Amino acid sequence: MIRILDIAAKDLKEEFRTKQMLNSMVIFSLLVIVIFSISFGPILGSSENVEMVAPGVLWIAFIFAGSIGLSRSFVAELENGCLEGLKLCPVSRAAIYTGKAVANIVLMLIVEIITIPIFVILFNYNIGGLFLPGLVIALGTIGFVCVGTLLSALTVNTRTREILLPVLLLPLVLPVLIPAVMATGSALSGASMGDISQELRLLLVYDVVFFLVAQLVFEYVIQD
Amino acid sequence: MSDRSLTGKILPLLAAATMLLAIGMIFFYLPEMKGESGEVLDSSFRIFYFHMPIAITSYLAFTVVFISSVLYLRKGEYKWDIVSRSAAEVGVIFALLVLITGSIWAKATWGWYWIWEPRLTTSLALFLVYVAYLLLRQAVDVPDKRARLASVFGILGFVSVPLSFLSIRLWRSAHPLMFGEAASGSGGGLEGASLQLTLLVNIVAFILLFASMVSYKMGNEMLEEEVNELRSSLK
Amino acid sequence: MDSILSLSNVSKSYGNFPVLKGIDLDIRKGEFVAILGSNGAGKTTLVKIMSTLSSPSEGVVEISGHNVADDPASVRSMIGVISHETHLYNDLTAEENLRFFGKMYGIRGDGLEDRINELLEQVELSGRSDDRVVTFSRGMKQRLSIARSLIHEPQLLFLDEPYTGLDQHASRTFEKVLQDLDPKDTTRVMVTHDLIRTFQMCNRVVILDHGRIVFDSPMSDVGSAEELKEIYISNVKSHSSI
Numbered sequence: 001m002i003r004i005l006d007i008a009a010k011d012l013k014e015e016f017r018t019k020q021m022l023n024s025m026v027i028f029s030l031l032v033i034v035i036f037s038i039s040f041g042p043i044l045g046s047s048e049n050v051e052m053v054a055p056g057v058l059w060i061a062f063i064f065a066g067s068i069g070l071s072r073s074f075v076a077e078l079e080n081g082c083l084e085g086l087k088l089c090p091v092s093r094a095a096i097y098t099g100k101a102v103a104n105i106v107l108m109l110i111v112e113i114i115t116i117p118i119f120v121i122l123f124n125y126n127i128g129g130l131f132l133p134g135l136v137i138a139l140g141t142i143g144f145v146c147v148g149t150l151l152s153a154l155t156v157n158t159r160t161r162e163i164l165l166p167v168l169l170l171p172l173v174l175p176v177l178i179p180a181v182m183a184t185g186s187a188l189s190g191a192s193m194g195d196i197s198q199e200l201r202l203l204l205v206y207d208v209v210f211f212l213v214a215q216l217v218f219e220y221v222i223q224d
Numbered sequence: 225m226s227d228r229s230l231t232g233k234i235l236p237l238l239a240a241a242t243m244l245l246a247i248g249m250i251f252f253y254l255p256e257m258k259g260e261s262g263e264v265l266d267s268s269f270r271i272f273y274f275h276m277p278i279a280i281t282s283y284l285a286f287t288v289v290f291i292s293s294v295l296y297l298r299k300g301e302y303k304w305d306i307v308s309r310s311a312a313e314v315g316v317i318f319a320l321l322v323l324i325t326g327s328i329w330a331k332a333t334w335g336w337y338w339i340w341e342p343r344l345t346t347s348l349a350l351f352l353v354y355v356a357y358l359l360l361r362q363a364v365d366v367p368d369k370r371a372r373l374a375s376v377f378g379i380l381g382f383v384s385v386p387l388s389f390l391s392i393r394l395w396r397s398a399h400p401l402m403f404g405e406a407a408s409g410s411g412g413g414l415e416g417a418s419l420q421l422t423l424l425v426n427i428v429a430f431i432l433l434f435a436s437m438v439s440y441k442m443g444n445e446m447l448e449e450e451v452n453e454l455r456s457s458l459k
Numbered sequence: 460m461d462s463i464l465s466l467s468n469v470s471k472s473y474g475n476f477p478v479l480k481g482i483d484l485d486i487r488k489g490e491f492v493a494i495l496g497s498n499g500a501g502k503t504t505l506v507k508i509m510s511t512l513s514s515p516s517e518g519v520v521e522i523s524g525h526n527v528a529d530d531p532a533s534v535r536s537m538i539g540v541i542s543h544e545t546h547l548y549n550d551l552t553a554e555e556n557l558r559f560f561g562k563m564y565g566i567r568g569d570g571l572e573d574r575i576n577e578l579l580e581q582v583e584l585s586g587r588s589d590d591r592v593v594t595f596s597r598g599m600k601q602r603l604s605i606a607r608s609l610i611h612e613p614q615l616l617f618l619d620e621p622y623t624g625l626d627q628h629a630s631r632t633f634e635k636v637l638q639d640l641d642p643k644d645t646t647r648v649m650v651t652h653d654l655i656r657t658f659q660m661c662n663r664v665v666i667l668d669h670g671r672i673v674f675d676s677p678m679s680d681v682g683s684a685e686e687l688k689e690i691y692i693s694n695v696k697s698h699s700s701i
Binding site: 154157158159160170178199205210213214217221 | 297349352359363364379381387394
Binding site: 089 | 511513
């Protein structure tokens with residue numbers, strides 16, 4: 001258990017030292033928000049329109065930024081054969097997977113925390129609360145990263161990994177994206193927990209199911 | 225060898241015969257569909273007898289992919305990978321046919337080729353997942369690794385399908401399900417014995433078609449394996 | 460002497476292509492075994508199987524009485540691997556790398572810190588402990604990689620072509636560090652192409668060809684490096700790379 005945190009801490013320490021991935025994720029996410037706010041400029045005057053497009057735009061930004069981060073997640077492990085070194089340690093494969101996933105979740109949450117204020121400003125958005133949107137975004141992010149971390153390990157050894165990762169990832173995360181976008185919209189405009197309980201439940205089911213399945217199959221992904 | 229050629233001949237013949245019977249039943253055996261007020265409905269509903277069996281067959285195909293993927297990871301036997309890839313390729317064709325026949329039917333009855341409705345969207349998602357599966361297979365060169373990674377994805381894809389159906393339902397439940405009843409197909413019109421029989425024969429026909437396509441595909445894949453093996457033993 | 464590593468009837472095939480065919484090998488405590496063979500003879504696969512990274516298609520591997528297939532965790536804490544890959548994280552410092560891998564082997568606290576300092580001293584990197592690995596030369600990385608492999612004091616050490624990419628000086632330091640290890644404590648298995656070093660360092664030689672063991676003898680029965688070369692050539696059918 002503690003080794004999961006050691007692995008996550010190692011990943012984050014590496015990342016904060018260079019900030020290579022984090023910088024590009026943040027900038028990319030902000031660019032998406034800016035481009036959408038420019039292209040939707042004329043219709044952003046009415047708050048009704050904003051409420052309709054904003055959650056989708058926000059999640060597109062998260063997912064694009066997330067895909068960039070995830071595609072690099074196992075690249076550092078391949079340099080110098082580190083993954084092999086890690087596999088030689090008496091650590092379960094599931095712990096390696098979970099450690100990497102935890103680090104990816106933290107990175108994505110950081111990107112999201114930076115993106116949201118900019119998004120609020122550019123879209124003239126009035127946020128109805130902080131806790132509930134935070135919960136929805138966290139649950140959505142966890143589901144996205146659970147699948148994404150597994151697929152990152154799966155595609156890292158293929159010829160076209162940068163392209164292949166989003167192609168494989170997006171159809172699989174569709175079931176997490178739809179409730180996440182819907183619930184984010186409702187939560188941001190001040191809905192109560194009861195209003196979005198169905199979405200929350202589905203997000204939770206998705207997170208749990210994919211986390212467990214990914215743990216089970218991860219050892220086959222990194223075998224040689 | 226004789227065993228292979230036997231099933232290799234009988235299965236397609238049987239499939240062809242049932243398919244002919246099924247098509248014949250759709251066009252000549254089925255009574256005309258009457259609406260509630262007794263008027264004769266447009267014949268376009270007949271495509272339903274293709275549409276639904278094809279959909280069932282595509283689900284069957286992806287279930288086969290899932291099971292053989294699990295078996296490959298557990299046992300590491302190559303034959304399971306051959307089953308997976310054959311069923312996935314045929315399944316993708318059927319999933320595409322589901323979308324095409326569905327769109328034709330939708331155009332005739334609703335006036336649009338496409339609406340964002342749970343069942344349609346799920347079919348599209350299903351199709352995309354298995355197109356991604358085939359793309360993954362293309363991207364890995366080493367046969368052993370290809371089989372292993374594809375099996376993992378075959379399992380993930382199958383797990384995601386029921387979840388995407390649930391989430392898409394949820395997504396649309398905010399709006400009235402305009403065509404919910406119609407889209408779920410069977411409706412009240414299928415109570416007659418002749419209708420049920422036609423549907424059943426069609427389902428059997430498409431499953432036989434699927435089985436013979438998969439067995440052809442598997443035969444091809446096995447021959448390819450043999451060729452590769454001979455080639456590497458010559459080196 | 461006790462056996463520490465035993466393989467019985469180990470085979471491995473990728474798809475329909477056999478790489479190892481029925482390997483039987485018994486290695487006793489304190490031996491320094493060289494595994495020789497041309498490219499494609501199955502050396503790398505054999506080391507992967509012995510070091511738990513890959514599982515055999517058939518056969519049993521036991522390390523100190525633990526079956527590798529049933530109990531990989533206990534086996535992994537007993538073995539160390541030094542290969543031409545350094546297994547080091549470029550963006551972490553030397554010390555952080557050792558600390559991370561130490562924790563992965565379940566070593567924590569003061570014991571870990573002492574071990575790290577001791578190892579850094581042994582591989583002569585104490586002065587660079589706070590520098591990132593990416594700033595190191597190839598030889599320094601290789602030395603740190605030795606420290607990394609020894610952090611948990613393994614009883615069995617695999618050396619997989621450790622000389623690849625090392626210059627003369629780095630090789631000498633490498634050998635010195637390696638010889639400082641007490642042979643009574645550590646059993647070593649080295650895969651290499653280098654016959655002269657094999658003759659100088661190892662006390663048993665195993666030659667692998669086309670997935671089979673074709674020669675296995677104590678080094679004391681081999682008179683000279685020249686003789687070893689003749690034995691190698693006469694036993695390996697395809698001597699493309701020597």
